Amino acid sequence: MDFLYDLCGKPFGWIMRLIYDWVDNYALAILLFTIITKLILFPISYKQQMNSAKMQRVNPKMEKLRQKYKNDAQKLQEEQMKLYQEENVNPGASCLPMFLQFFILFGILDVVYKPLSYILKMKDDLIAKAFEVVQNINPELAKQGTSLRQELAILSAHHQDSGAFDQVFAGTDFSSRIAEFYDKFSLFGINLGEIPSWHPDVWNAAAVGLFMIPIMSGVLQLVLTIYMQVVQKKRNPGMPGAGCMNIMLYIMPIFSVWFAFQVPAGVGFYWVCSSFFSLLQTIGLNMYFTKERIEKLCEKENKKMQKKYVNGKKSFMQRMLDQQQGLSEGQQKRERYAEETKDMSRSELSKYNQQVLKDARQRMAEKYGETYESDEGESSKK
Structure with a gap:
């Protein structure tokens, strides 16, 4: 698991360091990082939402196929693949953005857990030496400092007793750098290295702020989900419910709240920012993809695909269709073999x-x- 965190964290740590050096505040750096990643991923989000609009466009045809081949699942699958190919629709287009979001989330998690490595650029041996001080002055806090949380434990312990570190790091700028960064590792007085709690020791302003980060994350996820459902029903009033997919959409806000209570507030703050900008982006793209514009874009794409077919290039759906036909032919051969050999002797x-x-x-x-x-x-x- 540490390898996965390092793999995702190093590129994002480099980006966060550049942003932090520019704005000199960790919360603002996370906000700008979220905007930058959204801009980088916008072409993928654009294609995903366009594909979703095209899926809604072909839903009436899809429903006719379901009625026509309701007793022949294999034939229904073949016809659906043909329809996707004809309409240039990729039913799996939503998988890539989801994967990228989890990749970014792991990266942000690693960056928030390791601010001394990524932001202050401290060496591993220096961090290990500082953690030994934590073990001496606060064993309980050190027990919580797993390999992932050591740097946050150092920040907390230094804030509580900076003198203990001065004895070990005398003549260096370690304490001054840590103290300066601790003041900027916050959002309206909320330490972004702290984990929100349902039952804090004291309900002060910082505890309330920590508590509200997961709640805001869940609320924004819920608003985004409800908005997407309303748009879908408005565009396809006769379309049946998506069943398990609808359940998963409403589980995500709950998962968002639960997850944000398990990780440092900086990760939850990123999730809040990401959900907010995703909502704005989704609303904007839905307003952009009108029926008239989708028709024009589909017509333009179909002309491009026809040129590719002339040059011998196959689309993703065409390759999937060829594969499906190959599987179907293989199944037919197996059935024919079983029929021809059923009465044969050894x-x-x-x-x-x-x-x-x-x-x-x-x-x-x-x-x-x-x-x-x-x-x-x-x-x-x-």
Whole structure:
């Protein structure tokens, strides 16, 4: 797991360091980081939402296929793939943005957990030495400082007793750098390294602020979900509910709240920012993708795809369709083989299998222009 955090964290740590050096505040750096990642991922989000609009456009045709082939699941799947190919729709287009969001989330998690490494650029041996001080002055806090949380434990312990660190790091700028960064590692007085709690020791302003970060995250996720459902029903009033998909959409806000109570507030703050900008982006793109504009874009894309077909290039859906047809042909061959051999004896089945193998070898030889010699000495070459 540490390897995954490092893999995701290093590139984002470099970006966060550049932003932090510019704005000199960690919360503002997270806000700007969220905006930058949204801008970078906007082309993917644009294609995803356009694909979603095209899916809504073909839903009436899809419903007709479901009614026509409701008793033939295999044929229904084949016809659906053909329809997707004809309309240039990719039903799996939402997978990539979801994967990228989790990749970014792991990166942000690592950056928030390791501000001394990514923001202050401290070496591992220096951090290890500082954590030894934490173990001496606050064993309980050190127990919470797992490999991922050591740097946050150092920040907290230094804030509580900076003198203990001065004895170890005398003559260096360690304490001054830590103290200066601690003051900027906050949002309206909320330490972004702290984990929100349902039952804080004292309900002061900082505790209330920490508590509200997960709640705001869940609320924004819920608003985004409800908005998407309203738009979908408005565009497709006759479309049946998505069942499990709807359940998953409403589970996400709950998961968002739960997750934000398990991680430092900086991660929850990123999630709040990300959900807010995702909501604005979704509203804007839905206003942009009107029915008239979708029709024009689809017509333009279909012309491009026709040119590709002329040049022998296949789209993703065409490759999927070819694969599906190959699987279907394989299934038909297996069914035909079972039908032809069901009444054969063992010796007859053995001879039949030998003949099938011989025919297959001959076809392969003819296909690649090679000479094929059978057991009887016969040969063939295309």
